[in-house]
Every structure is written in C-alpha cells, then in structure tokens.
Amino acid sequence: MGGDGAPDIVVAGLAIAAERHPGARFLLVGDEPRLLPLLARHKRAAGACTIRHTAEVIAGDLKPTAALRLRGASMRLAIDAVAGGEAAGVVSAGNTGALLALAKIVIKSLPGIDRPAMAAIGPSARGDVVMLDLGANVLCDVRNLVEFAVMGDVFARTVLGLTAPTIGLLNVGSEELKGDERIRQAAEVLKVSHLSGQFHGFVEGHDIAAGTTDVIVTDGFTGNVALKTGEGALKLMGQMLREVFSSSLAARIGYLLARPGLERLREWLDPRRYNGAVMLGLGGVVVKSHGGTDAQGFAHAVDVAMDMVVHRFNDGIRDGLAKIVELQPGMGPKNGSSDGQGSVGGSRLAGAR
Amino acid sequence: MGGDGAPDIVVAGLAIAAERHPGARFLLVGDEPRLLPLLARHKRAAGACTIRHTAEVIAGDLKPTAALRLRGASMRLAIDAVAGGEAAGVVSAGNTGALLALAKIVIKSLPGIDRPAMAAIGPSARGDVVMLDLGANVLCDVRNLVEFAVMGDVFARTVLGLTAPTIGLLNVGSEELKGDERIRQAAEVLKVSHLSGQFHGFVEGHDIAAGTTDVIVTDGFTGNVALKTGEGALKLMGQMLREVFSSSLAARIGYLLARPGLERLREWLDPRRYNGAVMLGLGGVVVKSHGGTDAQGFAHAVDVAMDMVVHRFNDGIRDGLAKIVELQPGMGPKNGSSDGQGSVGGSRLAGAR
Numbered sequence: 001m002g003g004d005g006a007p008d009i010v011v012a013g014l015a016i017a018a019e020r021h022p023g024a025r026f027l028l029v030g031d032e033p034r035l036l037p038l039l040a041r042h043k044r045a046a047g048a049c050t051i052r053h054t055a056e057v058i059a060g061d062l063k064p065t066a067a068l069r070l071r072g073a074s075m076r077l078a079i080d081a082v083a084g085g086e087a088a089g090v091v092s093a094g095n096t097g098a099l100l101a102l103a104k105i106v107i108k109s110l111p112g113i114d115r116p117a118m119a120a121i122g123p124s125a126r127g128d129v130v131m132l133d134l135g136a137n138v139l140c141d142v143r144n145l146v147e148f149a150v151m152g153d154v155f156a157r158t159v160l161g162l163t164a165p166t167i168g169l170l171n172v173g174s175e176e177l178k179g180d181e182r183i184r185q186a187a188e189v190l191k192v193s194h195l196s197g198q199f200h201g202f203v204e205g206h207d208i209a210a211g212t213t214d215v216i217v218t219d220g221f222t223g224n225v226a227l228k229t230g231e232g233a234l235k236l237m238g239q240m241l242r243e244v245f246s247s248s249l250a251a252r253i254g255y256l257l258a259r260p261g262l263e264r265l266r267e268w269l270d271p272r273r274y275n276g277a278v279m280l281g282l283g284g285v286v287v288k289s290h291g292g293t294d295a296q297g298f299a300h301a302v303d304v305a306m307d308m309v310v311h312r313f314n315d316g317i318r319d320g321l322a323k324i325v326e327l328q329p330g331m332g333p334k335n336g337s338s339d340g341q342g343s344v345g346g347s348r349l350a351g352a353r
Numbered sequence: 354m355g356g357d358g359a360p361d362i363v364v365a366g367l368a369i370a371a372e373r374h375p376g377a378r379f380l381l382v383g384d385e386p387r388l389l390p391l392l393a394r395h396k397r398a399a400g401a402c403t404i405r406h407t408a409e410v411i412a413g414d415l416k417p418t419a420a421l422r423l424r425g426a427s428m429r430l431a432i433d434a435v436a437g438g439e440a441a442g443v444v445s446a447g448n449t450g451a452l453l454a455l456a457k458i459v460i461k462s463l464p465g466i467d468r469p470a471m472a473a474i475g476p477s478a479r480g481d482v483v484m485l486d487l488g489a490n491v492l493c494d495v496r497n498l499v500e501f502a503v504m505g506d507v508f509a510r511t512v513l514g515l516t517a518p519t520i521g522l523l524n525v526g527s528e529e530l531k532g533d534e535r536i537r538q539a540a541e542v543l544k545v546s547h548l549s550g551q552f553h554g555f556v557e558g559h560d561i562a563a564g565t566t567d568v569i570v571t572d573g574f575t576g577n578v579a580l581k582t583g584e585g586a587l588k589l590m591g592q593m594l595r596e597v598f599s600s601s602l603a604a605r606i607g608y609l610l611a612r613p614g615l616e617r618l619r620e621w622l623d624p625r626r627y628n629g630a631v632m633l634g635l636g637g638v639v640v641k642s643h644g645g646t647d648a649q650g651f652a653h654a655v656d657v658a659m660d661m662v663v664h665r666f667n668d669g670i671r672d673g674l675a676k677i678v679e680l681q682p683g684m685g686p687k688n689g690s691s692d693g694q695g696s697v698g699g700s701r702l703a704g705a706r
Binding site: 125224226259262268 | 476477478488491525526557559560562563571580581582584587588589593594596597601603604607609610611612614617621
C-alpha cells in the first residue's frame with residue numbers, strides 16, 4: 001500500500017513479476033476491497049497470490065518511531081510474515097525509514113552483523129556497480145565498513161553474477177589532506193581478509209561512474225549524498241539534452257537521426273532498471289522500491305528480491321562473516337554506539353549475545 | 354611551477370589574465386631561465402610581470418609535511434609574498450595538500466575563523482552554485498559548518514554577484530532516518546543568525562545539480578565526494594553521448610544538425626569555466642587551479658582571485674563573522690580538535706588568542 005501509485009502499480013508490477021517467476025507465490029498485504037479488482041485483471045498473478053487484508057497503512061511521512069506502533073499496518077504484516085518464516089522476503093514501495101526500522105526490530109539482524117545497510121545497483125562506464133550504505137547508518141565505525149564490504153561482495157556475486165567483484169572504499173583524494181581514520185583502519189582489515197584479492201583500496205567520487213570497482217563501500221551519510229548527487233547530475237544532463245533537441249527544427253531532425261542510440265542511452269540509464277534498494281544484513285530479504293516508480297520498476301524490485309532468495313544471499317553473508325570474525329576475533333558485538341535510532345539493531349544484537 | 358603543463362600553461366594563462374585585467378601586476382615565481390622565453394611571447398604579460406627566481410619546486414605527490422620544509426620552493430615563495438603583504442593573492446596549479454598546509458601556516462587564518470575551507474563554483478539547473486568545504490577539513494563541527502555558511506554567503510556575493518544568496522546545509526533525506534547531530538545544531542544556529550532570511554534549511558545530493566540553493570554547505574569529506582561524484586556522472590554522460598553520435602552515419606549527421614545546442618551545452622559544462630577552487634578564511638586570497646587545466650582554465654582561476662581581491666572578500670568575511678560571534682558568544686576558538694593535519698590552522702589560531 002506504499003508509494004505514490006499504490007496499490008495500482010504494486011499489483012501491476014506483481015503481475016509482471018508473476019509472469020517472470022512462474023514458480024513463485026506472493027503474499028499481497030493490504031486493503032482487500034481495493035486489491036481484488038486490480039488483481040482480477042491479471043490472471044496469472046491472481047493465481048499466484050494470497051491477499052492478507054488490512055486497512056491500516058503507514059503514511060509516507062510518518063516517523064519511524066510512530067510507524068513501529070501501527071501493528072496492523074500493511075508494511076508491518078508483510079514484515080511479520082518474513083520474521084515468522086511465512087515469506088522469504090518483502091518488497092515495499094512505502095516509507096523507507098519505517099521499513100528500515102521495522103525490519104531491524106521485527107526481522108532482526110543476522111547474527112554477527114552490527115548494522116544492516118542499504119545497497120543499490122547503478123550504472124557505470126564499466127558495467128553495473130553496487131554501492132552501500134545508502135543511508136541506513138549515518139555514522140559508521142571500522143567494523144561496520146568491513147561488514148559492508150563483506151555484504152557488498154556477496155550481493156555483487158548474487159545479483160550481478162560476478163565471481164570475484166572488486167571492492168573500493170570511498171575516500172577523499174590522496175591529493176587532499178587525508179581520509180578519515182576509520183576508513184584507513186577498515187582498509188587495513190580488508191587487506192588481510194579473505195577479500196584481500198578483491199580489495200582495490202581507496203576510490204574517490206569520480207570512480208563511482210567510472211566503474212573502477214564493482215562494489216563501493218561507504219558510510220550511510222556519504223553514500224546517500226553520493227547516490228543523490230550522481231542521480232541529480234544525470235537528471236540535469238537529461239533536461240539540458242531535451243532542451244538542446246527542441247531548440248530548433250534542425251536539432252529536432254538531428255534527434256530523430258540519432259534516436260536509436262539516444263534511446264539505448266536512455267534505457268541504459270533508466271532508473272527503473274536499477275529500482276530496488278536492498279537492506280542487507282537482516283534475517284530475511286528486504287527490498288525497498290522507489291516510491292515514484294511504475295509497474296516495470298516495481299517488478300524489477302521483485303526480481304532483485306527473487307535473486308537474493310534463489311541464490312541464498314544470506315548463506316553467503318554467513319560464510320563471509322565467519323571468515324572475517326575468524327580473522328578479527330575482536331570484532332564481536334559492541335555496546336555504547338552513539339547513533340540513536342541507527343543503533344536499534346546493533347544494541348539488540350549485542351543484547352542477544 | 355605546479356600542475357601538469359607548468360610552467361607553459363601558467364604563463365599562457367597569465368597572458369590571458371593580463372589582457373583582461375590591465376591594471377594588475379603579477380609576481381611570477383619559478384625557474385627564470387624557463388619562464389623568460391615563455392613570457393617573451395606575451396608582451397602585455399611581460400610588462401605586467403616581475404619574475405622571482407627559484408629552481409626549487411614542490412612535486413605534485415609530495416606530502417604536505419615534507420612540502421613545509423622546502424622554504425625556497427616556488428609555491429612557498431608565492432605564499433610568503435602574500436603573507437608579507439607584497440601580493441594580495443596567490444594562484445597555483447600545484448600540489449593541493451601542500452598549498453593548503455602552507456597557506457594555513459604561513460598566511461594564517463583570519464581572526465575568528467577556526468578552519469579555512471575550500472570552495473568552488475559549479476553549474477546547476479538554476480545558475481551557478483557555490484559548494485564548500487571540498488576537502489580541506491575531513492571532520493567538521495557545528496562551528497565549522499556555521500563559518501562555512503558565513504564564508505559561502507560572502508563568496509557568492511563577491512564572485513557570483515548575488516545580493517542575498519540562498520544557503521542549504523547538505524544532509525540525507527528526511528525519509529531516511531536522520532542527519533548528523535552536528536548538522537542539525539548548525540541549522541539551529543543559522544536559523545537565528547543574520548543569515549536566517551537566506552537559510553533554506555537542509556538540502557540533499559540531488560539539490561546540488563537542481564540549484565535549489567546558491568550555496569551548499571557541508572563537511573570536507575562529503576563535499577569532496579559529492580563534487581567528484583557529480584563530475585564523474587557528467588563525464589560518463591559525455592562519453593556515452595560521444596559514443597551515440599559516432600555509432601552510425603545517421604547519428605553523425607544528427608550530431609551536426611543539433612551541434613549549435615550541443616556546443617552550448619558543452620561550453621556551459623566546460624570545467625575550465627569553473628576552474629579555481631578557493632581557500633576561504635585565510636588572511637589573503639588563495640586560489641587553487643586544477644592541475645590538468647589549460648591556459649583558459651588557469652586564466653579563469655586568476656579571474657576568481659581578482660574578483661576576491663577587488664571586491665574585498667575578506668572584509669565581507671570579517672563583517673559576517675562579527676555578526677555570528679555577537680549572536681553566539683560561545684563560538685570562540687577551541688582546543689583539542691582531533692583532526693590531525695586539519696587542526697594546524699585551528700590550533701595556531703587558538704594559541705594566538
């Protein structure tokens with residue numbers, strides 16, 4: 001029930017996903033009287049679907065703390081289904097902060113993971129690139145960054161199908177004074193870890209679009225700013241190009257002549273192709289669709305969730321984590337993190353040990 | 354003597370600048386036997402120029418701490434000239450870290466400024482935008498962010514000619530959990546400051562290219578990543594467009610038809626037009642030209658320095674700072690900052706009080 005075009009685009013996206021994944025079963029959580037007529041248009045989806053009715057919805061602007069109290073909301077029931085083992089994963093186009101907070105508290109982090117992270121895939125000059133964290137953790141320590149690298153590696157293997165993805169730690173230029181102490185320490189750990197062969201070292205902002213590495217690891221503040229800055233720059237360029245191609249009759253004809261290539265470029269950069277930010281490090285698969293996407297974009301978010309379930313993403317995380325913990329026995333859970341909301345998952349994990 | 358094409362492009366850039374600023378005098382510091390024949394080609398520049406000979410050069414990859422020991426290097430002598438009042442400002446295409454460290458130690462910060470910052474101008478959908486800090490300070494506190502806002506305001510007035518530039522604090526989305534505590538506190542200070550009417554509040558990564566505000570304030574780590582991420586995205590798009598327009602005969606003809614508009618777009622995004630990162634908060638004007646720029650780009654960096662000198666940039670900073678200090682008497686200099694190199698300027702300032 002979340003996102004700008006819900007529930008219509010969710011059901012339409014589900015219909016596309018049901019065609020692509022004939023073996024899958026879907027649990028559709030939301031307002032049944034609204035969902036039924038939409039589902040009636042899509043025979044295969046209707047056959048693959050169970051509706052769980054609830055009229056309660058978490059609004060897009062509701063604070064996570066308030067969202068936690070709505071125990072009958074559609075997002076909550078979907079997450080409950082994952083926590084209870086009924087569903088392997090959840091896909092939502094709703095309130096990101098609420099989804100993250102609910103997932104951390106209800107589904108919980110994987111044992112050994114201090115902080116779950118948000119990851120997404122984007123375009124680069126050398127193929128698709130995974131970046132994390134994109135905003136789940138504003139402040140990150142050495143352990144978090146190392147765990148992000150472990151999770152980014154497994155994610156790139158699982159979803160991009162790479163056998164040995166290269167990994168870069170986002171930093172400022174060697175030319176400038178220096179990076180943050182935590183980033184340098186994380187690099188030292190990665191250099192001697194099982195990822196040492198894949199670890200490229202530090203990368204800078206321009207390396208994201210250049211595709212210097214397959215995985216970019218950074219804290220949630222920097223990752224969120226970098227993601228949105230890059231998207232903003234591409235959007236600006238797109239607007240300017242539209243202006244150029246409508247600025248004269250000759251330019252319009254020019255557009256028509258160059259159209260096949262320009263259309264390929266537009267498709268390549270299509271945000272729908274990259275829709276589906278993933279929350280990594282939880283006991284189930286959690287995918288956040290952009291709230292403003294359409295049916296194709298939502299279906300892509302379902303594809304990402306499917307990939308993670310089918311390729312047993314979390315088994316890979318457990319393996320990678322075991323190797324890092326072996327190497328760094330000091331990397332146990334810790335207390336006293338000062339990140340407020342962000343520490344919910346971490347402190348629960350610490351308490352559980 | 355710094356940068357990829359030195360000293361040739363520096364002299365060629367100086368020649369352009371000398372034409373544009375007929376009243377200006379230039380002190381050219383470097384290897385005289387190499388400079389004289391280059392200068393001989395440009396009559397007006399030669400007439401406006403004094404050469405100060407030194408054969409010692411700070412290499413592009415030299416660490417700032419090592420650069421500080423080269424007391425006869427061209428960059429050092431140029432900075433000495435500013436510190437001694439011989440020159441109003443310095444423009445260098447050399448080692449950024451060395452320039453920053455030397456400027457902080459030799460020219461010193463303006464009284465009341467805890468940390469100088471690097472600022473630059475870039476394109477946006479709504480006109481040119483100033484962003485700072487771009488890498489001078491990896492870690493920033495509330496006071497630093499507030500001072501960056503004060504300096505960004507004066508810089509946008511001085512160089513962009515705006516009467517009341519709008520100011521945004523870079524943060525992560527309200528949708529995500531929350532921003533950093535320091536950023537929220539800086540916002541509280543700005544809301545009640547003399548900048549309250551210009552302070553737009555928080556902005557996100559996509560607001561940089563959108564031009565939501567004229568000035569974007571952030572810490573040096575985030576600013577450096579954002580700048581390079583945006584540049585990288587635009588560069589990727591440029592590469593892809595070149596591929597599109599050479600992918601078929603029709604596309605080539607299409608390019609020719611749309612060329613006037615595409616050329617305008619290219620000129621608008623031309624990095625040379627935005628060359629010249631400025632170190633704000635020092636007792637003199639310090640401009641860093643990109644090391645890979647050409648004569649036009651270097652001349653633009655000289656233009657920026659000229660603007661700052663002619664429009665008495667530092668008087669504006671003093672005024673703005675006085676208003677902020679009045680408001681927040683607690684914002685005096687502090688000790689014990691933990692940022693290593695970055696604290697050189699700050700601790701000297703504290704010691705001087």
